[in-house]
Amino acid sequence: MSFDLISLTGIALLGGALGFAGGLFGIGGGIVAVPVLALLFGMSQPVAQGTALVMMVPNLLIACWRYARLNPIPLWEGLGVAFTATLSTWLSAQVANSIDQGLLRSLFAVFLLIVAARMFLKIESEGRSGALIDRRFSPLVGIAGGLSMGLLGVGGGLVTAPLFSRLFDLPQRVSQSLGLAVVTPSALIALSAYAGHGNVDWLTGLCLAASGAVTVSSGVTLAHKLPDRQLKLVFSAMLAVTAAWLLVGHWVMKA
Numbered sequence: 001m002s003f004d005l006i007s008l009t010g011i012a013l014l015g016g017a018l019g020f021a022g023g024l025f026g027i028g029g030g031i032v033a034v035p036v037l038a039l040l041f042g043m044s045q046p047v048a049q050g051t052a053l054v055m056m057v058p059n060l061l062i063a064c065w066r067y068a069r070l071n072p073i074p075l076w077e078g079l080g081v082a083f084t085a086t087l088s089t090w091l092s093a094q095v096a097n098s099i100d101q102g103l104l105r106s107l108f109a110v111f112l113l114i115v116a117a118r119m120f121l122k123i124e125s126e127g128r129s130g131a132l133i134d135r136r137f138s139p140l141v142g143i144a145g146g147l148s149m150g151l152l153g154v155g156g157g158l159v160t161a162p163l164f165s166r167l168f169d170l171p172q173r174v175s176q177s178l179g180l181a182v183v184t185p186s187a188l189i190a191l192s193a194y195a196g197h198g199n200v201d202w203l204t205g206l207c208l209a210a211s212g213a214v215t216v217s218s219g220v221t222l223a224h225k226l227p228d229r230q231l232k233l234v235f236s237a238m239l240a241v242t243a244a245w246l247l248v249g250h251w252v253m254k255a
Contacts, residue, residue: 160182
C-alpha cells in the first residue's frame, strides 16, 4: 500500500485511537481496525486481519505489562489461560479458511449483543451475585478467546473479559487483565499464521502499531481511574457498538 499525507494521517489517527481503546478495555483494537482496513483502505479480508494483528501485538504487550503491574494475577492462572488460548487459536486457525467469514462475523456480532445486554442488566440490578464456578477453572475461558482469535483474528478480549467477570465474579479490571493474558499469545500465533500465508501489509501495520504504542498507556491509566461500575457500563456499551459495527460492515461489503 502506498502512502500519501492524507492516508498516513488517517492511519496514525486510527492507530492512536485504537491504542487508547485497547488500553482502556484490555483489547487489541483489531475488531475495529479490520473493517476499517477492508472498507476504507480496500484490503482483502485476510490481509486486513493480518495487518491488524501487526498493530495488536505491541499494543497488547504494553497493555498486558501495565495491567499485570496494577492487577497482579496468580502465575498459574495467567499461564493456564495463555496455554488454552494458544492451543485453541492454533487449532481453530487451521480451519478458519474453510468457514464463511461473513456468516461467522454476523453470528459473532449477535453474540456480542447478547453479552452486552446481559452485562448491562447485571450492572443495573447491581450487587455481586457470587462466582458461578470455581476460579480454578478459569483457564477454560482461554478456549473461547482462542477460538475467536483463530477464526476471526480478533475479539479474544471482547469474549473473555465478560466471561471472567460473570463466571468468577471478578472486578472488571482483573477480568481485563486476565483477558490480556488470553489474547496476547493468541495474537502472536495468529500473526505468524497470517504472515506465513503472505496476508500482512507490514508497512501499514507498523504505522498503526507505532501510533498505537504512544496512546495505549493513557488508556490503561484511565481504566484504573474509573469506578468499576462505570468501567463495566462503558465496556458493555463498547460491545454493543462493536456488534453494530460488525453487522453494518458485513452488509456494506455484501452490497
